[in-house]
Amino acid sequence: MADSGTQGGETLLFLTDEQLRKGIEAMFFAYRGFTADPDRILEKYAYGRAHHRAIHFINRQPGLTVTTLLSVLGVTKQSLNRVLRTLIEDGLVESRVGRKDKRERHLFLTEKGEALERELSGAQRERMRAAYRAAxxxxxxxxxxxxxxxxxxxxxxxxxxxxxxx
Amino acid sequence: MADSGTQGGETLLFLTDEQLRKGIEAMFFAYRGFTADPDRILEKYAYGRAHHRAIHFINRQPGLTVTTLLSVLGVTKQSLNRVLRTLIEDGLVESRVGRKDKRERHLFLTEKGEALERELSGAQRERMRAAYRAAxxxxxxxxxxxxxxxxxxxxxxxxxxxxxxx
DNA sequence: TTGGAAAGTCAACATCGCTGACATAAAGTC
DNA sequence: GACTTTATGTCAGCGATGTTGACTTTCCAA
The missing domain is CATH 1.20.5 (Single alpha-helices involved in coiled-coils or other helix-helix interfaces)
Structure with missing residues (x-):
């Protein structure tokens, strides 16, 4: 079935259902590895993946607004807010009122937040680096x-x- | 591109922190796309990703035991059991007592289960196919x-x- | 015959998605 | 100035899915 599409006369063996399924499984297994190291670290601090993601993107783009972060993460504000509140309470994230538009809150990592970010991304980068190097x-x-x-x-x-x- | 790396003491530009971080974000965003289509389908049936994963691997390796599935999925038996029970109750999965070892349960998809599997994997394969073709x-x-x-x-x-x- | 593996179940809990409803402040518009 | 919209925050509740711990039944194998 669908064993080898052709396009312009050539065989496209990499598009077989079997190849696609292998790709699907590779994504599944690799994503587990991808999150495994940060997950272990987060446990120590009683945070979850949601905290990691927020920290990652705040570090990536310091001063981004809540709305922007919301759309990057693709979650509801209620869901993000729960996470953000604990990060602010714990002194990892700082929320500053916008200068131009005072409704906006601009998010920044504190030093403590940056420290955790480094710990998390360090672990994740190490795995990525090993995979990159191997490939x-x-x-x-x-x-x-x-x-x-x-x-x-x-x-x-x-x-x-x-x-x-x- | 891909003109960067060399081995043996020279610079490996594809291993910079910036490159690694791009890879990390690519994984994050791509995985969201990867699960988006099945998620939409699963909603119709009031199932979740956990059901999808179970169905996928039972289809992949019909007759596998619960223990095997457990280790493939990397979750606890309590977690899997909740999912498996509903799939069996709903007539998507059949559990047969092992012939050689009667403690084991071998898992199979019913026709109904196979139908859902086809619907789910069809959607996922389509996205994969498009990505493969584009790349x-x-x-x-x-x-x-x-x-x-x-x-x-x-x-x-x-x-x-x-x-x-x- | 006894130890341990495979499976199933009950209970409790945490994370993190979701919806709905509502409040406040500030900006933009007419 | 009154009205609308936007950005944010919050409360309450729910659902899916992961966890640990404890316990039972079945049954293979030494």
Missing amino acids: GPQAVAGFRQVLEAMMDFEMRRHYQMMKDGT | GPQAVAGFRQVLEAMMDFEMRRHYQMMKDGT
Whole structure:
């Protein structure tokens, strides 16, 4: 079934159902590894993945507003707020009223927040680095191409934005 | 691109923190896309991702035991059991007592289960196919290489096993 | 025959999504 | 100035899915 699409006469063996299923499983297993190290660290502080994600993107784009973070993370404000409140209470995140628009809150990591960010991203980067090194630069380029093509439009927008600095 | 890395003391530009962070974000955003379509379908049936994963691997390896599925999914038996029970009650999964070892339960999809599996994997494969096609065969090879290198040992074992048929 | 593996179940709990409703402050508009 | 919209925060409740711990039944194997 669907064993080898052809396009312009050529065989596209990499598009078989079997190949696609392997890709699906690779995503599943790899994502587990991807989150495993931070998860272990977060346990120590009684935080979860949601905290990690918030910390990551605040570090990535210091001063971003709550609304922006909301749309990057793709969750509801109630869900984010629960996480953000504990991070602010614990002194990892600072929320500053906007100068131009005083309704906005701009989010920043405190030193303590940056320290945790470094610990988390350090672990995650180490695994990434090992994987990158094992696979080589060409594989890495392909890896990023496929992932990018897999994103929803909205997410790709955020990804592109982040790609070129702030 | 991919003109960056060299081995043996020279600079490995694809291993910079910036490159690694882009990879991390690509994983995050892409995984969201990866699960988006099945999630929408599952809503209709009041199932969740956990049900999807169980269905996927039972379909992948019909007759696998509960213990095997447990270790593939990497969750506790209590967690899996809750999911498995509803799938069996709803007539999507059949649990047969082992012939050799009667303690074991071998899991199979019913026709109804296979129908849902097809609906779910169809959607997921479509996205995968589009991404693969957009990126091309070489990128796909790299994609798989990096993902594989990112897995934990235990998960890679399962992945490899699945790779070569049952 | 006894120890341990496989499976199932009950209870309790935490994280983190969600919806709905509502409040406040500030900005923008007519 | 009155009205509307936007940004944020908060309360309450719910659902899916993960966890630990304790216990039972079944049954293979030494």
